[in-house]
Amino acid sequence: MNAELIAVGTEILLGDIVNTDAQVISQGLSEFGINVFYQTVVGDNPTRLRHVIETARDRADIIITTGGLGPTLDDLTKETLAAVFGQKMALHQPSLDRIRDFFQTIGREMTPNNEKQAWLPAGCTVFTNEWGTAPGCAFEAYGKHVIMLPGPPRECEPMWKACAMPYLSRFAGGCIVSRNIRVFGLGESQMETILHDMMAESKNPTIAPYAKTSECYARVTAKADTHAACERLLEPVVERICGLLGKDVYGVDVDSLEQVVGDGLRQRGMTLAVAESCTGGLLSERITGVPGCSDYYLGGVCSYANEVKINLLGVQKETLDKLGAVSPEVAEQMAAGVARALGADVGVGITGIAGPGGGTKDKPVGLVYISVWHNGRHVTRKMQSTRGRDRVRTQAASTALDLIRRHIL
Amino acid sequence: MNAELIAVGTEILLGDIVNTDAQVISQGLSEFGINVFYQTVVGDNPTRLRHVIETARDRADIIITTGGLGPTLDDLTKETLAAVFGQKMALHQPSLDRIRDFFQTIGREMTPNNEKQAWLPAGCTVFTNEWGTAPGCAFEAYGKHVIMLPGPPRECEPMWKACAMPYLSRFAGGCIVSRNIRVFGLGESQMETILHDMMAESKNPTIAPYAKTSECYARVTAKADTHAACERLLEPVVERICGLLGKDVYGVDVDSLEQVVGDGLRQRGMTLAVAESCTGGLLSERITGVPGCSDYYLGGVCSYANEVKINLLGVQKETLDKLGAVSPEVAEQMAAGVARALGADVGVGITGIAGPGGGTKDKPVGLVYISVWHNGRHVTRKMQSTRGRDRVRTQAASTALDLIRRHIL
Numbered sequence: 001m002n003a004e005l006i007a008v009g010t011e012i013l014l015g016d017i018v019n020t021d022a023q024v025i026s027q028g029l030s031e032f033g034i035n036v037f038y039q040t041v042v043g044d045n046p047t048r049l050r051h052v053i054e055t056a057r058d059r060a061d062i063i064i065t066t067g068g069l070g071p072t073l074d075d076l077t078k079e080t081l082a083a084v085f086g087q088k089m090a091l092h093q094p095s096l097d098r099i100r101d102f103f104q105t106i107g108r109e110m111t112p113n114n115e116k117q118a119w120l121p122a123g124c125t126v127f128t129n130e131w132g133t134a135p136g137c138a139f140e141a142y143g144k145h146v147i148m149l150p151g152p153p154r155e156c157e158p159m160w161k162a163c164a165m166p167y168l169s170r171f172a173g174g175c176i177v178s179r180n181i182r183v184f185g186l187g188e189s190q191m192e193t194i195l196h197d198m199m200a201e202s203k204n205p206t207i208a209p210y211a212k213t214s215e216c217y218a219r220v221t222a223k224a225d226t227h228a229a230c231e232r233l234l235e236p237v238v239e240r241i242c243g244l245l246g247k248d249v250y251g252v253d254v255d256s257l258e259q260v261v262g263d264g265l266r267q268r269g270m271t272l273a274v275a276e277s278c279t280g281g282l283l284s285e286r287i288t289g290v291p292g293c294s295d296y297y298l299g300g301v302c303s304y305a306n307e308v309k310i311n312l313l314g315v316q317k318e319t320l321d322k323l324g325a326v327s328p329e330v331a332e333q334m335a336a337g338v339a340r341a342l343g344a345d346v347g348v349g350i351t352g353i354a355g356p357g358g359g360t361k362d363k364p365v366g367l368v369y370i371s372v373w374h375n376g377r378h379v380t381r382k383m384q385s386t387r388g389r390d391r392v393r394t395q396a397a398s399t400a401l402d403l404i405r406r407h408i409l
Numbered sequence: 410m411n412a413e414l415i416a417v418g419t420e421i422l423l424g425d426i427v428n429t430d431a432q433v434i435s436q437g438l439s440e441f442g443i444n445v446f447y448q449t450v451v452g453d454n455p456t457r458l459r460h461v462i463e464t465a466r467d468r469a470d471i472i473i474t475t476g477g478l479g480p481t482l483d484d485l486t487k488e489t490l491a492a493v494f495g496q497k498m499a500l501h502q503p504s505l506d507r508i509r510d511f512f513q514t515i516g517r518e519m520t521p522n523n524e525k526q527a528w529l530p531a532g533c534t535v536f537t538n539e540w541g542t543a544p545g546c547a548f549e550a551y552g553k554h555v556i557m558l559p560g561p562p563r564e565c566e567p568m569w570k571a572c573a574m575p576y577l578s579r580f581a582g583g584c585i586v587s588r589n590i591r592v593f594g595l596g597e598s599q600m601e602t603i604l605h606d607m608m609a610e611s612k613n614p615t616i617a618p619y620a621k622t623s624e625c626y627a628r629v630t631a632k633a634d635t636h637a638a639c640e641r642l643l644e645p646v647v648e649r650i651c652g653l654l655g656k657d658v659y660g661v662d663v664d665s666l667e668q669v670v671g672d673g674l675r676q677r678g679m680t681l682a683v684a685e686s687c688t689g690g691l692l693s694e695r696i697t698g699v700p701g702c703s704d705y706y707l708g709g710v711c712s713y714a715n716e717v718k719i720n721l722l723g724v725q726k727e728t729l730d731k732l733g734a735v736s737p738e739v740a741e742q743m744a745a746g747v748a749r750a751l752g753a754d755v756g757v758g759i760t761g762i763a764g765p766g767g768g769t770k771d772k773p774v775g776l777v778y779i780s781v782w783h784n785g786r787h788v789t790r791k792m793q794s795t796r797g798r799d800r801v802r803t804q805a806a807s808t809a810l811d812l813i814r815r816h817i818l
Binding site for chain 1: 574710
């Protein structure tokens with residue numbers, strides 16, 4: 001079996017957006033052992049779209065399209081695929097009802113062009129869109145399988161995983177299972193150096209290193225006839241990697257550092273409060289991105305102005321005047337202050353210079369002090385980051401979470 | 410003139426990496442007014458690569474490839490392109506010398522396979538690789554222009570800008586200029602309904618609607634001989650669209666709602682503080698994502714626990730007990746309370762149920778109250794969102810910013 005991906009959207013050809021859908025879908029197909037030989041991007045142009053679809057029909061077993069399912073005039077994917085594969089279009093009443101309900105719920109008028117989204121190839125398998133309005137669908141014709149998914153990544157990715165992958169699973173050749181070993185505190189190349197010999201030797205499971213913003217992970221992938229056989233192949237390899245990487249591994253197949261920290265706090269019945277300056281609320285936002293965080297998270301203060309540090313957190317004016325807002329002492333007073341003000345067991349303080357402005361020779365852009373307070377004691381770290389405001393903030397928030405993980409939990 | 414992009418690399422087909430090179434190159438071609446009709450990704454397979462190149466040769470004026478220029482056996486791009494276009498390969502001595510020097514500098518032995526990178530189509534224009542080892546190149550044959558760039562984005566992007574764009578500038582067919590009209594408060598389909606007749610009539614400039622999380626925008630694109638001529642075409646159309654969409658337009662060619670709100674506050678010398686419950690710091694994080702926000706942003710309180718609402722923001726316990734934390738009254742007390750506690754001119758309060766848990770029949774998941782306080786007066790809105798925690802939070806934060814924009818600025 002081989003599959004071909006077609007992304008439909010002039011915005012990709014103009015360079016307005018990157019075709020990230022192709023990555024998500026290719027990863028899934030790869031897990032199924034289905035080869036992808038071509039990915040194509042074509043604009044909202046009926047002639048060229050038709051040409052691309054005909055080419056794919058002649059060389060692929062499975063055609064997966066993304067985009068062009070929306071309500072507007074230039075959304076042509078369904079009509080063109082139906083024409084190439086000799087399918088009639090029909091109104092899918094449940095989809096129309098769902099779209100109507102959606103507009104009613106959000107209290108907006110449903111314009112007539114939205115009805116277009118409920119017209120689908122007659123008799124197709126409908127993928128209900130729980131993340132947006134346009135449904136996806138699948139049909140089979142002339143021995144080929146056609147799957148259509150919406151273009152926006154926040155709709156495409158969940159529909160791919162929840163609907164299209166189960167639909168395609170019958171074509172999977174055997175079983176592929178992966179484990180993601182999540183790492184904070186090592187760079188990708190450092191991790192690769194440690195794992196180099198294992199990676200070179202290992203054919204099944206394979207080991208691949210990946211980098212993410214301010215962290216990295218090793219993906220271990222086994223192929224076998226059954227899930228249990230994959231597990232048996234994975235277990236000793238995952239164990240050995242975790243042993244080699246030690247404390248820098250924060251979890252296997254976990255969602256995120258904030259999830260791991262949250263679970264640890266909940267287990268210990270501890271509460272958390274955070275005080276942020278340069279991260280501006282990012283740490284609080286990440287902690288509260290985990291459902292159920294109200295079990296352990298009380299809240300936070302974003303003390304951007306010095307007066308807020310003094311009035312809400314009890315940071316001493318003399319410390320600010322003498323050592324400056326970006327200093328280990330202020331980070332510590334923020335951590336202890338927010339724990340006191342909110343009545344939390346653990347307090348975090350972050351102060352630094354995210355840039356691009358505000359740096360000096362002594363205190364350059366990217367300098368951040370992070371302190372964690374618990375039971376009257378502090379753990380405080382200095383961090384020097386590079387590469388822009390977003391990176392500095394992300395790395396500082398991650399480092400704070402990692403300090404809690406290593407030293408409190 | 411039209412161009413076609415071919416990325417050569419099995420790692421893209423496996424979903425290991427995203428084809429970001431395509432975006433960078435497409436943006437540059439768009440600036441030159443060179444149309445991109447197709448982007449294709451193909452693996453390191455000689456037969457399929459040759460097929461893709463032949464297809465591109467028959468329909469494009471310019472072929473730009475990325476990847477497959479490296480030292481290993483599966484790097485085939487140059488050889489295959491040379492074969493399709495009847496070019497001989499020749500050793501390019503300056504490139505070989507440069508690669509040798511590179512290995513000497515980093516103190517690593519140059520393995521013999523690296524010499525392969527210095528073999529290029531005879532007589533081509535060589536693009537020296539100052540960011541890696543494999544040189545890029547360009548040649549002309551049978552009236553077609555071929556450009557080869559390395560695959561790694563950190564090499565591809567600078568070589569594209571420093572070498573390939575200057576090489577291609579002679580083909581710039583006039584000029585393309587776009588304006589993005591950013592909209593909050595209308596869905597994409599509503600916007601399209603309003604602009605429908607204009608979109609159908611308009612050939613130059615063209616008008617295209619796009620959706621983003623909780624907002625949308627219309628992109629107006631003009632083609633003409635000069636930048637000034639594009640501007641003359643754009644001006645009346647942009648003006649007419651802004652007139653039709655009215656107050657829902659929050660800016661033209663602006664970065665974001667938070668940037669527009671920040672600029673407005675700065676101009677008026679006003680300060681801002683925010684109190685967040687369900688958004689958990691997201692609004693604060695977005696406001697502080699704008700460099701220079703300390704001019705107007707004092708800080709915020711994430712009051713996840715009710716005690717924090719009472720102790721730090723002065724929300725009345727009776728109101729919480731009687732009406733619940735998710736109520737317009739609590740949103741208003743949060744807004745006024747955070748403005749008072751931090752000494753700000755404008756205060757925002759957000760309280761709601763982000764989900765997935767915590768919803769009831771009367772107060773379902775996605776219900777959020779948002780209040781903006783200024784000069785003793787409140788503007789308060791009820792919002793009912795659907796589709797998951799992240800969407801609820803993003804839409805609530807955006808709505809808060811939009812309330813400030815519409816009612817305070």
